[in-house]
Amino acid sequence: MFNNLIYNIPKTEHSEENLKKVLTAHPEIKFVSLVGIDLSGNDTDEKIPMKIFLEDIDGFLKGAIQTDGSSVVLPGIASLNNAKVDMIADTEVNWFVDYNYENIDFETGKPVGSLRIPCFLIHEDKAVDSRHLLKNSITYMKETLLGFYKDYPELLVPYGITVDDIADIEATSATELEFWVKTPQEKAHVEQLSTSQVLQEQYWTRTKGSVRTALEEALILMEKYGLEPEMGHKEVGGVKATLSEDGSLTHIMEQLEIDWKYSDAVQTGDNELFVRILVKETFRRHGLDVNFLAKPINGVAGSGEHTHLSIALKLKNGKRINLFAPTTKHFLSIYGYASVMGVLKNYEVINPFVSTTNDSFRRLKPGFEAPICIVTSLGHSVDIPSRNRTILLGVIRDTSNPLATRFELRAPNPHTNTYLVLGTLFMACIDGISYAITNKKTEDDLLAELSKKSGTPADYLEKGRAYRSEEDVFEDYTEEERKKLFGKAPATVYENLTSLNKYPEKVEILTKGDVFTDKIINSFKTGAEKRWLTEITNRIIPGYINEIRKYKILHNVEKALDLDISNWQKINDLRYYLMKDSHSSKSLFTKVIEAATSGDYAAVSNLQVEMDTKMEELRKYYSNYKRNLLDL
Template structure:
């Protein structure tokens, strides 16, 4: 059995021959990604694909796009979209674990081909945006270096340049649990505080599923690097004589790749993880913050740019000539400064949901401030895990030099956020290409209020200390900017900024940007009104008076009365006033979205406080109701 087809390196005849050699590969799926990050599964019989190969590769499959997330582009009155295969990336074969051929009893396979979305002859999906960004960045970097003898000397590059590559790597974190296990928030919090789980040996079904996932990724050409337990969760518990129950957080990493291939890898890896862990009887969630009060799941993005010169030597564009003297090359400083300077315009592609903002909470290693870390000195690399953007470097290995963007989560659209990062790096490198590392370092290292040419005056951009403990919240907001707290706020901040760098070289179009913003805005409201508020109501209704079955103190009565008053304020209308939830829903109807955002924050804060009040009240009850 083969597990992938390396399409870029094969001819049409070789591809067809390989497909035919796998008699159990019965279907082909054209998989593409809309602007909401949702991927399609347009499945056709493999016979149809082979017999009409040229037509499929040229024209793809026409389909209805009114139900995918392309608002303002593929509307119900103009819904036709075309899904066109991409031959420049690997095609994976997805084998079923429970569906087999009749004669040989082999797992039935589906050839998954990453594809592009077209509407009215124009590319409109997430993959096409990243493809344009990658091509533009690689072309611009080539031109900058070819035009500058200083950059050629700094990077030790001999012309002509053979290749430029924008590389990306993502980390996949997720929570896994047995279907019957119930979470104990306090136990999870204590376990995290004591660091009981990080890098601990997995046991039972989690171990088996993790190892099977790493094996599957290896077969699919991912080159997995590690899989381990993360900081969240509690230890596996033995129930009965031979069954473990689990509530654990896992991370899996694999090797970097060309940006578009890496984004495809991340998308398909989620399916692999979900299927394999389910096969072992485990539930998986990729939510950014599935449990309040404990670690959320991030998906850090690592970016770098390399050049292959006339000698076939590979050079890292970010690495300086002298690793002991400088942190970065001029282009490296420019790329870093570009991301920092434009992060408020990148952020909607990162923090695009209510779940994303639930994770971005001070104190949980999730970044809330636009600030970077370089390390204590060029000769002593370090990692500050409280910042947004970290420089990772090895003084003995220039090729390892890269930036780690720590804000993304699994729900972030890796295609669009990587494209936005590429556009920002281009803008920064164009500023830096004729400058020296020393003057760029001075600008990046500026203090708040200090004038700068490229970066903003009233911002500080570098910190090598813990920004949660060494700065107050007021200091953080002053020095690094106030972070958005809701989807509405992240969109409003985006619109207040100058975003020309995104459209400067047609990486994004105005139509794509507006469609995306409309998509996350609509999803924000739909989830808030259809899931979050109903869930709050359910949680409130589960709070009951507990002190009626035992002699109680006046303290119990006082505490319960305070809890009940808060419950009424949140969800019960009276003849004198509407409750908080009703006011929020009315604001949605009236399209007063600034008020909706404000009331959402108030509701979340009050629900958190209500749970805390009830926890204190409950701990004082001796005879709890069964």
């Protein structure tokens, strides 16, 4: 099935002549799909017959295709009365061929393919999509750095080069993909999953049956697509499957992770998007559901998507210099320290782009290595790299390989819009770098400022905060200490989005160079608020109602003990408080819906926190109630 197919068309082969030659030689590729990414991270997909593409390749690539911008997430930009959006192909990235292995072409005997061409979305002659925002942020970072090298040539002395030796400045990145896989209709048994997690029964253990086959097939396909997979393994979540009479495994529910090689930043976003499609379709062919939610099961570890970042100089002689790697005996270079400081100082306005869904905040809670505190860890010593998994921004070093020096943001999840997050990170990095260079800061200066205690004044970082800890953030600090030192983490999407209004001076670092314009930020915020409210009223509350209705009285009144009766009374009181209205009082659910209808978002946010807390109490009470019953 995998033989004699082409899986990608590299960016070096996008000439009209070559495209016509390749696509004519592969008639199984029957469709073209332009892939634009809106501000919510949704990707467009359409089936345009290959014949139309081949008739006018040049015109097609330069903007012959239009779409209805009001149908994607661009609120305040593309409206019903101004919805025209042009789709301009991006010829500077690799293009993937998406094969439908369930539709075999009669003439060729091969699966039907669709050539996915990443594109930019243009409205009123301005790019308004996530991919272009990332591209613009990288351009701004490069231009700023090159300007510094011209103004401060001494910056390049440690590398033994001049500005004329630089061919390019590369923004490199990598992501990873954690996900849950299960047999359809399988229900989560939280206590079993939680116990297995605490006992560490699943992490990196052997995969079996259809899960193993699907994982191996996905990794083989990734290799063919040139994505260079590095590892696929079981993650911490999951329970042991059941062996059926025919020897197959059923009741599958486990968590997996796939990693692949880094790339330039825009290509990284495209690669991640395609890997999600490839994984989901591959596992589906083997009868398995894949879930990319950040927290699909309450009480069990969620799925993260750590985002790695570095900046490198590409020299005309082909050599690469990692700007984060130190040139002296230090954890990081000036650029590395300054980039970490830029991200931490401005994280309040980065976080809205990282965590934009209700699901993401179910994951970002203390415990389960949840990165909720704005703090970094550099390691216990320069000589021996270490990893602190309780912090937000981790520094990764390999003393034998300077090119591997990078940092990882640990808060993103599989539904995070990687393009926007990387864009905000690069803007924050260059803000920190600008501070360091223009103020002639040394590595010692920056390390001292990054390591300062709360209350110590600093030139760049805030006086009342601490930014570095080599301790376990959750075990070695109380909740109050964490809030005082590292800031109070937002509890809801709404709280997170309010930072875009609360910190105008930090928003300014995103708008430099007209990268994130006010119009783009407001559009993103409007779309995120709409999704937040719609999900609460149309999905979360109806889901909670269905769950509550399943919590029924189970004890025999004649045989029940006083504890059973009191346990049920607590449960029933909560059920009524959450969802039962009367003439004299309104339920919590009704209060949430009414606040949403009236546009009182702050009230919705506060009520949502209470609602989720009460549901957690209800689940706990019902579990304890059932555990004490002899007969069910």
